[in-house]
Amino acid sequence: MLGKVLKYDLKYVYKVIVVFYILTILFAGLTRIFWSIENSTIMGVFGSICNGITICLMFSILINNMMRLWSRLVKNLYGDESYLTHTLPVEKGTIYTSKFLCALITTFTSVAVIIISIFIAYYSKENLEFLKASLDAVAMMYDTSIINFLAVVFGAFFLEIVVVLQAGYTGIIIGHKANDGKMIKAVIWGFILYVLTMGLSLLTLYISGLFRTDIMKLFTMSGAVSIDTVKFVLYLGIIFYTLLSVVYFAIDTLLFKKGVDVD
Amino acid sequence: MMELLECKHLYKNFGDKEILKDVTFTLPRGKIIGLLGKNGMGKSTLIKLINDLLTPSDGEILINGVNPSVTSKKVISYLPERTYLDKTMTIDQAFGFFEDFYDDFDRAKAKRLLKDLDLDENSKISKMSKGMQEKLQLILVISRNAELYILDEPLGGVDPATRDYVLDTILANFNEGASVLISTHLISDIERILDEVIFIDKGKIVLTSDTDSLREKEKVSIDEIFRRMFKC
Numbered sequence: 001m002l003g004k005v006l007k008y009d010l011k012y013v014y015k016v017i018v019v020f021y022i023l024t025i026l027f028a029g030l031t032r033i034f035w036s037i038e039n040s041t042i043m044g045v046f047g048s049i050c051n052g053i054t055i056c057l058m059f060s061i062l063i064n065n066m067m068r069l070w071s072r073l074v075k076n077l078y079g080d081e082s083y084l085t086h087t088l089p090v091e092k093g094t095i096y097t098s099k100f101l102c103a104l105i106t107t108f109t110s111v112a113v114i115i116i117s118i119f120i121a122y123y124s125k126e127n128l129e130f131l132k133a134s135l136d137a138v139a140m141m142y143d144t145s146i147i148n149f150l151a152v153v154f155g156a157f158f159l160e161i162v163v164v165l166q167a168g169y170t171g172i173i174i175g176h177k178a179n180d181g182k183m184i185k186a187v188i189w190g191f192i193l194y195v196l197t198m199g200l201s202l203l204t205l206y207i208s209g210l211f212r213t214d215i216m217k218l219f220t221m222s223g224a225v226s227i228d229t230v231k232f233v234l235y236l237g238i239i240f241y242t243l244l245s246v247v248y249f250a251i252d253t254l255l256f257k258k259g260v261d262v263d
Numbered sequence: 264m265m266e267l268l269e270c271k272h273l274y275k276n277f278g279d280k281e282i283l284k285d286v287t288f289t290l291p292r293g294k295i296i297g298l299l300g301k302n303g304m305g306k307s308t309l310i311k312l313i314n315d316l317l318t319p320s321d322g323e324i325l326i327n328g329v330n331p332s333v334t335s336k337k338v339i340s341y342l343p344e345r346t347y348l349d350k351t352m353t354i355d356q357a358f359g360f361f362e363d364f365y366d367d368f369d370r371a372k373a374k375r376l377l378k379d380l381d382l383d384e385n386s387k388i389s390k391m392s393k394g395m396q397e398k399l400q401l402i403l404v405i406s407r408n409a410e411l412y413i414l415d416e417p418l419g420g421v422d423p424a425t426r427d428y429v430l431d432t433i434l435a436n437f438n439e440g441a442s443v444l445i446s447t448h449l450i451s452d453i454e455r456i457l458d459e460v461i462f463i464d465k466g467k468i469v470l471t472s473d474t475d476s477l478r479e480k481e482k483v484s485i486d487e488i489f490r491r492m493f494k495c
Binding site: 001004007008012015080081082083084086087088089090091179258259260261262 | 317318360
């Protein structure tokens with residue numbers, strides 16, 4: 001049943017997001033075309049306009065993805081559609097798992113489309129050489145390969161978005177346990193949980209600073225930040241966000257399994 | 264034989280407000296039962312509890328001996344007051360959705376009923392009028408070969424001609440041997456099809472009876488009994 005529920009969840013999100021994907025790739029292509037025409041000021045101007053639109057669309061992809069996922073959760077589990085969702089012969093845990101997997105998949109593809117658009121708009125042999133040289137230098141500093149470095153940065157960024165999404169999910173579920181003012185309470189709870197998440201991440205970093213003087217320097221602002229420190233923070237971030245994601249998932253599933261009260 | 268539906272000492276509160284109080288009743292198999300009461304007396308709350316859309320504050324609901332769960336949802340076909348379909352779907356996609364999730368959905372029956380409405384399967388639900396959307400929902404619900412059909416206010420807000428269509432569709436198409444629980448306050452329209460009635464008032468079950476013996480005892484119609492009982 002998970003596959004069937006996931007199919008409809010993905011359809012709902014992609015129905016709109018795909019338009020943004022196409023537009024972003026289209027404007028990335030136009031940016032490339034206009035900028036590739038040499039000795040023309042007007043084409044350069046068009047190129048810059050398309051470049052600006054491409055960048056705006058990249059942000060829109062991320063924002064729309066989040067909004068669409070949250071709206072799906074509210075409509076599907078607490079709106080009119082919930083009368084169908086909750087009467088389907090599907091476990092409540094499966095319904096929530098589908099929402100979570102949908103968030104993972106669409107966030108992953110959104111980030112992938114952004115990377116592809118960047119590649120389309122800005123790829124050239126010189127740029128690639130420059131990027132490779134820069135990344136090589138960074139990777140050497142970090143004592144790792146380019147692939148590993150990119151994977152760590154991408155992983156930390158991806159997990160952070162997922163955790164923000166889950167804070168929203170948990171806020172929605174807790175907010176809808178109330179008897180009235182459900183939506184406003186959902187927003188407030190989501191915000192509180194996001195702030196708590198950020199606070200907890202700082203606290204974790206501070207606690208690790210008690211055992212590592214280089215980390216404590218981030219708080220006291222004394223001395224330069226070493227490569228080792230940045231590496232540690234990135235790895236700590238990945239572990240922290242992964243654990244937090246698991247905790248959010250467990251809380252949401254538990255709350256959801258306890259039952260719902262739809263209007 | 265196990266009862267189809269049993270509600271035992273069921274309570275539902277919203278904050279301090281007690282909506283259902285000690286509701287206890289059973290539903291037999293193969294009957295059409297009217298859940299009758301004025302607006303705001305707890306009919307929809309009771310139906311939502313049976314369908315796992317609300318969590319009881321206390322008490323127990325058993326469907327074929329089990330609490331509301333995946334197993335119970337397989338045998339209950341529920342028509343809510345609201346239009347619950349994804350409006351971006353076409354009728355054909357809505358049929359596909361029901362086919363995906365309900366093993367007992369009879370697409371051929373649904374197509375046949377759709378034909379009576381002169382609707383095209385490729386029509387978008389969002390382009391249909393509210394009345395048509397409600398009829399489509401009724402078709403979807405009644406095209407399942409369920410053991411229990413729960414219809415919440417199927418006649419609410421529809422014109423008399425449509426009421427006849429709704430009642431005739433229910434009568435002609437529900438799964439033989441199944442039970443139908445219909446909640447309504449429009450008793451005169453529905454009286455002719457009911458085998459049993461459950462009267463609910465202020466969150467309490469005040470009367471359960473089979474319609475024939477109740478009519479015989481009171482020497483008036485169910486509608487008249489209802490009017491007398493719930494006179495403001």
